[in-house]
Amino acid sequence: EAGVAQSPRYKIIEKRQSVAFWCNPISGHATLYWYQQILGQGPKLLIQFQNNGVVDDSQLPKDRFSAERLKGVDSTLKIQPAKLEDSAVYLCASSYTATNTGELFFGEGSRLTVL
């Protein structure tokens, strides 16, 4: 079974530039999550989708971050314009459902460096 795919693995940009990250979850997984992990910290949930609908985006900085999950499969996370404090690893995860036994499957992450 293929795992969660993310790209790119690494990205370096200057502040005020834009960047987009792509995630392909495990086939059949209805729930998709984007987490931000700053160095030395635990993952922080940015947005959660159930199929193609948003379940929770309370911690997504909506003035600069946007995410979509068209057709309930792949997802894209965009940052525009980037700030220095956006330097982090962006982790995508998926689960079969969002219910009680929802083990999360993570991708390898996309490491963003903002200069």
Place this chain on the structure above:
Amino acid sequence: SQQGEEDPQALSIQEGENATMNCSYKTSINNLQWYRQNSGRGLVHLILIRSNEREKHSGRLRVTLDTSKKSSSLLITASRAADTASYFCATRRGSGTYKYIFGTGTRLKVLA
């Protein structure tokens, strides 16, 4: 916001020793999960314990949950160098949201 906090923040032990790390959380939970993260990689699920369970085992892992103290512990027995990683607890709140909130993590180093 971080729901859980792990302690210690860092732990260094010799191969063959046991490693214990703790997680404390703030609100009532539905279940609690532990994940491992190797350097530069994604997180990998280790074990899940439900709020009505007190202890669970999986191979060399033993997890306990004390809902009255809002805490959990992860014990790794007979540690190996390959256990070197960061360990995170993740909690799902007791009602409403299905989202999982991760703690701050314990960095474990197992010396060969």
